[in-house]
Amino acid sequence: xxxxxxxxxxxxxxxxxxxxxxxxxxxxxxxxxxxxxxxxxxxxxxxxxxxxxxxxxxxxxxxxxxxxxxxxxxxxxxxxxxxxxxxxxxxxxxxxxxxxxxxxxxxxxxxxxxxxxxxxxxxxxxxxxxxxxxxxxxxxxxxxxxxxxxxxxxxxxxxxxxxxxxxxxxxxxxxxxxxxxxxxxxxxxxxxxxxxxxxxxxxxxxxxxxxxxxxxxxxxxxxxxxxxxxxxxxxxxxxxxxxxxxxxxxxxxxxxxxxxxxxxxxxxxxxxxxxxxxxxxxxxxxxxxxxxxxxxxxxxxxxxxxxxxxxxxxxxxxxxxxxxxxxxxxxxxxxxxxxxxxxxxx
Amino acid sequence: xxxxxxxxxxxxxxxxxxxxxxxxxxxxxxxxxxxxxxxxxxxxxxxxxxxxxxxxxxxxxxxxxxxxxxxxxxxxxxxxxxxxxxxxxxxxxxxxxxxxxxxxxxxxxxxxxxxxxxxxxxxxxxxxxxxxxxxxxxxxxxxxxxxxxxxxxxxxxxxxxxxxxxxxxxxxxxxxxxxxxxxxxxxxxxxxxxxxxxxxxxxxxxxxxxxxxxxxxxxxxxxxxxxxxxxxxxxxxxxxxxxxxxxxxxxxxxxxxxxxxxxxxxxxxxxxxxxxxxxxxxxxxxxxxxxxxxxxxxxxxxxxxxxxxxxxxxxxxxxxxxxxxxxxxxxxxxxxxxxxxxxxxx
DNA sequence: CATTAGCACTCGGCCCGAGTGAGTGCTAAT
DNA sequence: ATTAGCACTCACTCGGGCCGAGTGCTAATG
Numbered sequence: 001x002x003x004x005x006x007x008x009x010x011x012x013x014x015x016x017x018x019x020x021x022x023x024x025x026x027x028x029x030x031x032x033x034x035x036x037x038x039x040x041x042x043x044x045x046x047x048x049x050x051x052x053x054x055x056x057x058x059x060x061x062x063x064x065x066x067x068x069x070x071x072x073x074x075x076x077x078x079x080x081x082x083x084x085x086x087x088x089x090x091x092x093x094x095x096x097x098x099x100x101x102x103x104x105x106x107x108x109x110x111x112x113x114x115x116x117x118x119x120x121x122x123x124x125x126x127x128x129x130x131x132x133x134x135x136x137x138x139x140x141x142x143x144x145x146x147x148x149x150x151x152x153x154x155x156x157x158x159x160x161x162x163x164x165x166x167x168x169x170x171x172x173x174x175x176x177x178x179x180x181x182x183x184x185x186x187x188x189x190x191x192x193x194x195x196x197x198x199x200x201x202x203x204x205x206x207x208x209x210x211x212x213x214x215x216x217x218x219x220x221x222x223x224x225x226x227x228x229x230x231x232x233x234x235x236x237x238x239x240x241x242x243x244x245x246x247x248x249x250x251x252x253x254x255x256x257x258x259x260x261x262x263x264x265x266x267x268x269x270x271x272x273x274x275x276x277x278x279x280x281x282x283x284x285x286x287x288x289x290x291x292x293x294x295x296x297x298x299x300x301x302x303x304x305x306x307x308x309x310x311x312x313x314x315x316x317x318x319x320x321x322x323x324x325x326x327x328x329x330x331x332x333x334x335x336x337x338x339x340x341x342x343x344x345x346x
Numbered sequence: 347x348x349x350x351x352x353x354x355x356x357x358x359x360x361x362x363x364x365x366x367x368x369x370x371x372x373x374x375x376x377x378x379x380x381x382x383x384x385x386x387x388x389x390x391x392x393x394x395x396x397x398x399x400x401x402x403x404x405x406x407x408x409x410x411x412x413x414x415x416x417x418x419x420x421x422x423x424x425x426x427x428x429x430x431x432x433x434x435x436x437x438x439x440x441x442x443x444x445x446x447x448x449x450x451x452x453x454x455x456x457x458x459x460x461x462x463x464x465x466x467x468x469x470x471x472x473x474x475x476x477x478x479x480x481x482x483x484x485x486x487x488x489x490x491x492x493x494x495x496x497x498x499x500x501x502x503x504x505x506x507x508x509x510x511x512x513x514x515x516x517x518x519x520x521x522x523x524x525x526x527x528x529x530x531x532x533x534x535x536x537x538x539x540x541x542x543x544x545x546x547x548x549x550x551x552x553x554x555x556x557x558x559x560x561x562x563x564x565x566x567x568x569x570x571x572x573x574x575x576x577x578x579x580x581x582x583x584x585x586x587x588x589x590x591x592x593x594x595x596x597x598x599x600x601x602x603x604x605x606x607x608x609x610x611x612x613x614x615x616x617x618x619x620x621x622x623x624x625x626x627x628x629x630x631x632x633x634x635x636x637x638x639x640x641x642x643x644x645x646x647x648x649x650x651x652x653x654x655x656x657x658x659x660x661x662x663x664x665x666x667x668x669x670x671x672x673x674x675x676x677x678x679x680x681x682x683x684x685x686x687x688x689x690x691x692x
Numbered sequence: 693c694a695t696t697a698g699c700a701c702t703c704g705g706c707c708c709g710a711g712t713g714a715g716t717g718c719t720a721a722t
Numbered sequence: 723a724t725t726a727g728c729a730c731t732c733a734c735t736c737g738g739g740c741c742g743a744g745t746g747c748t749a750a751t752g
Contacts, residue, residue, distance in 0.1 A: 029715050042725050047716065065715045065732045104511075143487055143499065151507055153489065153499060161497055161509050165450070241609070244602040252598070256590040263587065375744050388696050393745070411703045411744045 006056075006077075013039065013049050014058060015082040018070045022321050025248060027067030072286045072320075075298075079283050079324050086325040088333055096120070096330075097337050106160065106345055111236055113314060113338045118239025121327055123318030124262075126301075127338075128235045128272045130311045135160055137196055140184040140225070142177035150177065152225040166224040172217075180218040193226050200226075233269055237262055246319045250296050261293040272313040275301045281332050286320050296320050300327050302335040306342045314338065352402075352423075359385065359395050360404060361428040364416045368667050371594060373413030418632045418666075421644075425629055425670050432671040434679055442466070442676075443683050452506065452691055457582055459660060459684045464585025467673055469664030470608075472647075473684075474581045474618045476657045481506055483542055486530040486571070488523035496523065498571040512570040518563075526564040539572050546572075579615055583608055592665045596642050607639040618659040621647045627678050632666050642666050646673050648681035652688045660684065 006014070016036050020028045030043040030050060039046065050068055053059045058074035061067065070078065099116040103109055110127045117125025135156035143151040148171060154162045172180075187203060188196040204219055240262055249255055261267050271289055275282040284299040300322075301315030314335055316327055352360070362382055366374045376389040376396060385392065396414055399405045404420035407413065416424065445462040449455055456473045463471025481502035489497040494517060500508045518526075533549060534542040550565055586608055595601055607613050617635050621628035630645040646668075647661030660681055662673055 027715090031715075043715090044717095044725055044727090045723085048724090051717080061716085063732065065713090065730090067715065139489070141487075141489055143485070143501070145501065151499075151501065153497075153509070155489070155491065155497065161511075163499070163507050163509065165507075241602050241605045244598050244605070252590050256587050259587045259590070373744090377744080389744090390696050390698090391694085394695090397746080407745085409703065411701090411742090413744070 009041075010049050010053060011082060013046060014053055014070075014074065014078065017050075017053075017059060017068060018074065018078045018082070021069055022323060025321060027062060027069050029067035032067065072288055075285045075320060076288070079285070083324055083328075085329055088329045092120070092330070093333060093337075096334055100334075100337055100341050102341060102344070104345065106342060109338065109341050109345075111238075113334055114236040114238040117314065117316050117331070117334055118242060120330055121316050121318065121322075122239075122242050122245075123316050123322065123327075124240045124243055125238045125314075125316055126235055126268070126272070127314040128269070128276075128312040129233060131233050136190055136192055137188050138190075140181050140188070140222075142172075142181045142221075144172065144174055144177060147171055150221070152221075154225070164225060166221060168217075168221060176214070176217075179214060180221060183215070183218050184222050188222075197223075197226050233273075235265065235269065235272065237268075243318065248296065248321055249319055254295070257293045258297065261291070267291045267293065271299060272301060272315065275315075276303055276310060276313050278303065281328050283324070283328070298322055298324075300324070300331050302331050304335040304339045304342075306339055311339070311342065355387075356395050356399060357428060359392065360399055360416075360420065360424065363396075363399075363405060363414060364420065364424045364428070367415055368669060371667060373408060373415050375413035378413065418634055421631045421666060422634070425631070429671055429674075431675055434675045438466070438676070439679060439683075442680055446680075446683055446687050448687060448690070450691065452688060455684065455687050455691075457584075459680055460582040460584040463660065463662050463677065463680055464588060466676055467662050467664065467668075468585075468588050468591075469662050469668065469673075470586045470589055471584045471660075471662055472581055472614070472618070473660040474615070474622075474658040475579060477579050482536055482538055483534050484536075486527050486534070486568075488518075488527045488567075490518065490520055490523060493517055496567070498567075500571070510571060512567060514563075514567060522560070522563075525560060526567060529561070529564050530568050534568075543569070543572050579619075581611065581615065581618065583614075589664065594642065594667055595665055600641070603639050604643065607637070613637045613639065617645060618647060618661065621661075622649055622656060622659050624649065627674050629670070629674075644668055644670075646670070646677045648677050650681040650685045650688070652685055657685070657688065 013033060016033055016039060017028050020032065020036075030046040033039055033050075034041055034043045034046045041049075050059065053074070054061070054068065056073075057071055058077060059068040059070050062069060096116055099119075100109060100112050103112070107129075110129060114125045114127040117123075117127070119125075137154060137156055139153075139155040141153040141155075143153065145151050145165065148168050150166050150168055150172070152164045152166055154164075156162060188199055191199060200219055200222055203215075207215065240259060243249055243258070244255065249258075271284065271291060271294075281300060281302045284294070284301075286298065287295050289299065294317075296319060297317055298320045299315055299317050301313050303310050303313050305311055314331070316331055318327070359379060362379055362385060363374050366378065366382075376392040379385055379396075380387055380389045380392045396405065399420070400407070400414065402419075403417055404423060405414040405416050408415060442462055445465075446455060446458045449458070453475075456475060460471045460473040463473075465471075483500060483502055485499075485501040487499040487501075489499065491497050491511065494514050496512050496514055496518070498510045498512055500510075502508060534545055537545060546565055546568055549561075553561065586605060589595060589604070590601065595604075617630065617637060617640075627646060627648045630640070630647075632644065633641050635645065640663075642665060643663055644666045645661055645663050647659050649656050649659050651657055660677070662677055664673070
């Protein structure tokens with residue numbers, strides 16, 4: 001990376017060290033490494049190399065006479081260059097497939113995926129929900145509730161239904177509402193909410209003069225109905241309690257901050273957003289992500305898509321010291337399978 | 347309680363001891379108590395009384411030479427007979443009122459109430475959602491989605507909207523659907539889902555012979571639509587992270603179990619259900635509730651109602667060692683204010 | 693007779709010091 | 723370039739001693 005490349009040997013040692021640390025959770029020393037099969041070196045030699053790695057900031061010892069532990073930079077190098085991915089055994093694939101299942105409700109699918117990620121990795125599974133704004137509007141319906149209150153039903157994407165209540169400036173008869181709804185459906189069908197709003201504005205401009213009252217009403221009501229108020233992106237998080245079992249997640253206060261961030265959702269969403277346009281699995285290690293709360297945490301994520309169109313991101317959140325070689329293919333596969341399942345619904 | 351009543355003095359001492367323990371979190375000894383203003387007794391005398399209380403199972407010492415700590419039974423006696431409720435200061439009332447606010451969306455109200463409970467007590471706030479089945483049906487609408495799939499919209503209680511997708515055995519024209527919906531609306535309006543199902547069955551029996559095809563279809567579809575599948579009771583829980591700050595909540599594993607119970611929802615719902623028909627504030631102390639996961643936890647709950655009709659339960663979950671004198675009036679008041687706010691929506 | 697002072701005793705918490713073992717860095721030999 | 727050897731560091735553990743808070747019991751007291 002930084003000018004001086006690592007020697008073969010140094011790489012091998014780093015790889016072994018990280019693997020060892022991940023599996024044992026203890027700082028690993030020169031003796032331990034030298035005992036390793038592939039490393040046919042004396043502890044002393046190993047120590048020399050380790051000193052180099054230490055200088056490069058890839059590993060460091062928590063105190064004078066403990067072994068070495070990978071730094072964030074060390075983990076990074078490891079996952080980027082040294083990691084040998086463990087192939088998924090067949091059972092896992094079909095188990096994921098089965099668990100995600102074939103519910104007719106897309107939300108069900110997303111929920112199962114999240115739960116599955118959590119169960120299988122024993123960490124927290126997260127699935128970002130598709131942005132609703134992107135969904136194609138198919139139909140608009142109005143239902144009078146009580147005086148001046150109207151229930152708006154938006155059918156999106158053939159399957160998803162959203163409803164909102166709006167307040168109107170005067171009473172409308174069911175027939176009027178029906179008419180307005182038809183008008184809007186016809187005007188906006190097939191577009192997403194963003195586009196629909198654009199269409200409305202355009203329509204308003206173009207026909208400003210010839211506009212009749214009904215159209216004016218329609219546009220007024222639609223502007224309320226299409227407001228993207230409740231439709232911010234969101235995610236499903238499953239198995240956060242799993243994280244409580246990891247001793248190396250720092251103290252309670254730390255964990256608490258993390259859980260609060262989960263509730264806040266903002267930071268996590270931003271993070272997931274970052275990997276929305278990445279192709280394939282992406283990994284954030286510790287504070288590398290820029291979010292302090294994620295200290296001691298790594299996030300392994302992958303976007304999922306339907307028909308080559310990016311829909312959202314899913315992933316796993318766990319301690320930095322996680323079995324990347326196992327988790328990465330799981331996340332990867334889950335993203336693909338979820339995409340497939342969603343596709344079949346379409 | 348058990349035959350022998352406590353003497354005045356014993357009660358006073360127990361009261362002081364519990365209050366002391368609640369505020370300090372340390373086992374309290376005879377000296378500490380004897381120093382207390384109201385207790386004009388020497389440590390020795392206090393010790394004698396404490397020994398009695400110990401024999402009665404109201405207090406006990408964690409080890410030979412520590413002070414005494416209230417047992418569950420001791421807490422029970424304390425909250426039932428000895429507790430002097432702290433009056434709410436005016437600020438708190440208006441702050442709760444303000445925070446609950448006057449959203450038009452009842453779900454918003456419930457959510458704010460939960461959050462408010464959590465914020466103000468620094469523990470976990472919980473609000474049980476009204477049972478949907480109990481809500482009065484006001485209107486039924488059908489919207490054709492794609493072939494054989496029909497969106498059912500149930501308007502409940504003037505305000506609440508639920509939608510479900512059902513599958514039909516053949517295609518229906520919009521007009522047909524409209525007709526069926528009208529029929530069902532007329533048949534079931536004002537009843538809750540349970541009653542509605544009953545009405546349907548009755549209708550089916552009575553008119554079995556004279557029944558036309560439309561009515562048969564209607565009944566078939568309604569039986570799908572009114573299924574109470576997704577409508578189990580649920581609750582909103584806010585501020586569980588607050589619980590992580592209490593040292594005396596046992597170890598991490600314990601807390602984890604608790605959080606899992608929160609996710610499971612089943613146990614908590616059962617517990618809340620128990621106080622649905624209690625009038626006023628109800629308190630469950632520790633495992634008293636029958637749920638092991640709630641060890642070291644107390645639940646303070648109160649039902650809330652609209653027009654004298656019980657709607658649901660709200661409350662607070664926190665460590666057994668909580669400031670009951672402060673929490674009880676807060677829960678009480680929040681239940682009342684929430685009821686009021688819901689009432690105004692009606 | 694209830695209350696209290698006095699006393700012996702218990703036991704957790706804390707500090708201290710010694711011993712242990714894992715690990716390091718350096719140097720000299722191979 | 724590698725390795726053996728050596729002196730050194732330092733966290734961890736374990737036992738002992740001390741302290742203080744608290745108890746139960748008994749005998750004295752008003």
